[in-house]
Amino acid sequence: MQYKSQAVAMPYFIAAIGLFVGQIIFGLIMGLQYIIGDFLFPAIPFNIARMVHTNLLIVWLLFGFMGAAYYMVPEEAETELASPKLALGLFWIFLVAGALTIVGYLLVPYETLAEMTGNNILATMGREFLEQPLITKVGIVVVVLGFLFNISLTVLKGRKTAVSMVLLLGLWGLAIFFLFSFYNPDNLVRDKFYWWWVVHLWVEGVWELIMAALLAFVLIKVTGVDREVIEKWLYVIITLALVTGIIGTGHHYFWIGAPEYWQWWGSIFSALEPLPFFAMTVFAFNMVNRRRREHPNKAAVLWALGTGVMAFLGAGVWGFLHTLAPVNYFTHGSQITAAHGHMAFYGAYVMVVLTIISYAMPILRGRAANPERAQVLEMWAFWLMTVGMVFITLFLTAAGILQVWLQRVSDTPMSYMATQDQLMLFYWMREWAGVMFFVGLLCYLVSFFVKGGTATPARA
Amino acid sequence: MNTTHSPAAPQPAHAPRLAGDLAIWIFILAELLAFGVFFAAYAFTRASNVALFDAEQLALSRNAGALNTVLLLTAGYFVVRAVQAAEHAADRIAGHWLAAAIACGTGFLAVKMFEYAHAFQADISLSSSPFHMFYLSLTFFHFMHVILGLVILIALWKNVRAGRYRLGDMNGLETGAAYWHMVDLVWLVLFPLVYVIH
Numbered sequence: 001m002q003y004k005s006q007a008v009a010m011p012y013f014i015a016a017i018g019l020f021v022g023q024i025i026f027g028l029i030m031g032l033q034y035i036i037g038d039f040l041f042p043a044i045p046f047n048i049a050r051m052v053h054t055n056l057l058i059v060w061l062l063f064g065f066m067g068a069a070y071y072m073v074p075e076e077a078e079t080e081l082a083s084p085k086l087a088l089g090l091f092w093i094f095l096v097a098g099a100l101t102i103v104g105y106l107l108v109p110y111e112t113l114a115e116m117t118g119n120n121i122l123a124t125m126g127r128e129f130l131e132q133p134l135i136t137k138v139g140i141v142v143v144v145l146g147f148l149f150n151i152s153l154t155v156l157k158g159r160k161t162a163v164s165m166v167l168l169l170g171l172w173g174l175a176i177f178f179l180f181s182f183y184n185p186d187n188l189v190r191d192k193f194y195w196w197w198v199v200h201l202w203v204e205g206v207w208e209l210i211m212a213a214l215l216a217f218v219l220i221k222v223t224g225v226d227r228e229v230i231e232k233w234l235y236v237i238i239t240l241a242l243v244t245g246i247i248g249t250g251h252h253y254f255w256i257g258a259p260e261y262w263q264w265w266g267s268i269f270s271a272l273e274p275l276p277f278f279a280m281t282v283f284a285f286n287m288v289n290r291r292r293r294e295h296p297n298k299a300a301v302l303w304a305l306g307t308g309v310m311a312f313l314g315a316g317v318w319g320f321l322h323t324l325a326p327v328n329y330f331t332h333g334s335q336i337t338a339a340h341g342h343m344a345f346y347g348a349y350v351m352v353v354l355t356i357i358s359y360a361m362p363i364l365r366g367r368a369a370n371p372e373r374a375q376v377l378e379m380w381a382f383w384l385m386t387v388g389m390v391f392i393t394l395f396l397t398a399a400g401i402l403q404v405w406l407q408r409v410s411d412t413p414m415s416y417m418a419t420q421d422q423l424m425l426f427y428w429m430r431e432w433a434g435v436m437f438f439v440g441l442l443c444y445l446v447s448f449f450v451k452g453g454t455a456t457p458a459r460a
Numbered sequence: 461m462n463t464t465h466s467p468a469a470p471q472p473a474h475a476p477r478l479a480g481d482l483a484i485w486i487f488i489l490a491e492l493l494a495f496g497v498f499f500a501a502y503a504f505t506r507a508s509n510v511a512l513f514d515a516e517q518l519a520l521s522r523n524a525g526a527l528n529t530v531l532l533l534t535a536g537y538f539v540v541r542a543v544q545a546a547e548h549a550a551d552r553i554a555g556h557w558l559a560a561a562i563a564c565g566t567g568f569l570a571v572k573m574f575e576y577a578h579a580f581q582a583d584i585s586l587s588s589s590p591f592h593m594f595y596l597s598l599t600f601f602h603f604m605h606v607i608l609g610l611v612i613l614i615a616l617w618k619n620v621r622a623g624r625y626r627l628g629d630m631n632g633l634e635t636g637a638a639y640w641h642m643v644d645l646v647w648l649v650l651f652p653l654v655y656v657i658h
Contacts, residue, residue: 232483240490261586261593268497275490 001363003074005081010364011091012067013357019060019098020350021445024438026053031431035424044106051131052105057345058129059098062140064353065174065210066094066147069167071360072217073151077158082150090146097139101132123184127195130181137181144175162231163220166238167213173206189257196252203344204248204315208241208276211311211352215280218304218359223291233283241276248273251323255332263325270323274316277348284308297362297369299378303355306386310347318343318393330408335423336400343393346385354444361448371452378447384440391433399426480635488642491605495646498601499653502594509590514658516591519582524575525655528568529647532606535564536644539613539637546625546633554625558617561640565610572603595654602643602650609643612636 001007030049033039040049074081081087104113110131117133119125124134132140148171155164180197216234220227250266284305295301318340322331331337358378362370369375407419414422478485506513542557584592616636619625625633 232481236483236487239487243494259587261597264501264593265597268494268501271497272490272494275493279486 001071001075003080005084005087006071006074006360007364008081008084008087008091009067009071009360011088012063012070013361013364015091015095016060016063016067016353017357017445019056019063021441022102023053023056023060024434024441026056028431028434028438031427031434034420034427035431048105048110052102054129055105055131056102061349061353062144063094064349064357065171068210068214068353068356068360069147069151069171071356071364072167072214073154073164074158076161076164076217077155079154079158082153082157086146086150090143090150093139094143097136097143101136104133105131122182124182127181127184127191129199130195140178141175144171144178148172148175161227162234163213163216166209166216166234169238170206170209170211170213173209174202177201177206192256193253193258196249200249200252201246203349204270204273205242205245207349208245209238211307211348212237212241212276212280214352214356215284215304215307218300218355219284219287221359222295222297222301222304223287224293224295225287225290229290230283230287233279233287237276237279237283240272240279244269244272244275248323251325251328254325254328267324271320273323274312274320277312277316281308281312295369297359297375299370299375299382300355300359302379302382303351303358306382307347307351307355310343310351310386310389312347314340314343314345314347314389314393318397321397330404331400334400334403334407335396335426336404339393339396339400342396343389346389351386370447371450373452374447374450377443377450381440381444381447384443385437386440388433388437388440392430392437395426395430395433399423399430402426479630480638481631484635484638488638491642492646495598495601495649498594498598499649502598502653505590505594512589513591516589516595517655517658520595520655521575521578522655524571525651528571529651531564531568531571532644532647535561535568536641538564539640542616542620543630543633543637546620547627547630549626551620551623551625555617555621558613558620562610562613562617565606565613568606569603569610572599572606575599598650598654602646605643605646609640612639 026049029040029044030046030053033041033046033049037046070081070087104117108116110125113133114120114125117125117135119134122134124137125131130137148168151171152168155168177198180194183194185191185194212234216230219225220230247265248270250262251270253262253266285308288301288305322328322336322340362368370378402423403419406414406422407416538557538561542554542561545551545554545557579592579596584596586593586596613636616633619632
């Protein structure tokens, strides 16, 4: 690596992968609970498993983003990180706080956890994805502020590139919108209204900037295409992402009691949300086709291309499927939403973090790329996880269509639970696709330990 | 008027060339798609509420709309003249043309704000009727584009005065001009659709 302080990225990447494994294990548990309702009950009830599954996802992606920033920013700014010590200190704080929160979820009833952690002082708990206790939320803010201070200072003292500016914009946006998790109005409509300012404006707004910056960085490195060309694409992508994503928030306002015009605004602008993802796909393939060098890290190139395709399918196409108000009237909150959520998170954010890990980790370990055998195994992991996720998505989509039909469209609608019984075949198939994904993840883990004859030496 | 550089002067034959940056054209297509979807939504909604749409449309000021059309078209013409002047290294004159275009664009905003003030006095809001929803949404979305277009024109004006553009190095100026013409074009569909046709 070019700068010594980039090494602080390594623990972040390792923690991210570790929590990723935990997330998938809870996914498998929960997938089975869809079929065998009392599996592991009362030790791990469904709602707890779900909370752990989604919270671990968010936390490990945050670890991934921070690791990526610590790796990228010194290289972009052409200077050492302002304070590697701060970065390491914050790593341990974040890891311990995250672990304690998950242990709290698993060992203590949620309401007791709320009492123990000061929810009576400022009630912030109980909202989907933002279930973290108040002290954890405060901890997240402290860690993220320290992190932003560190990387912003690094950028300020060094070279300012479009990639690092877009990355900073995304990360600052992430921090600012998280503050709405502290605002919890009594009125349910307003509660939901602002809740989306965290949830939607993260994943369909500022996270897209982070994703585009990570992708641009890796593409510059592995293709050798002129920075100028890549930056131009970056500007187009982030403008499209912000315009469609911000107003597209309206697609969450259809049925919560917000004014009716949101059905138009939300439908029209969110229908255009596939555009930035499509641009990213074209961007990735275009840059790789115009490459000026053959980078020895084939696996990282594969992840970068895969991100483009899967993000477009998962976030773009599967999002569009149910984003128009007249369609969403029927599909809202069904398994179609779950299908979209799975492929969008995997395609956009999981894959982009794995892209940067795939690119950076060998360099952090002192070589430009992993030995051939390790890369082959990593590519097997890529295909097993990606194909596994495609199947999870397809089976959930099928389950969702059947669910909407039986429960909401038919002349003799069935109850929610009676409908669930009819979806068992799809839930079984989804669980086996999940097992396939897990096997892919295990291959991925093993690929880090495969030694081979011809490791490519690191370039200066 | 700059008579020494006629726009009709014969140009040397050369291969067809995309004026402005490829990236802005992708962006312009995305913009047109967004407006296109909005126009289509308007048309479909109107089809099931023709009487209401016609009645409320009559309350709009077609004169203000027509004045704004003239302002935007004039601004578009001025931008064309600015590009031509810059191609012939007449930077000072190009700057004047751009300043005139900026003045027309600002005039558009003023007229539009006058219209909005009138509408809000009449208790027109996004929720008062489907027609009003579309009228306010479409014109305000376009209004924001005029503001962005003006920011771009001001940047171009500063660059032109600094002598940044030369024949063969017109990319920045042409890129900004292309965006302004898109803002123009959208209004040329929006005005008849929302103000006139019934």
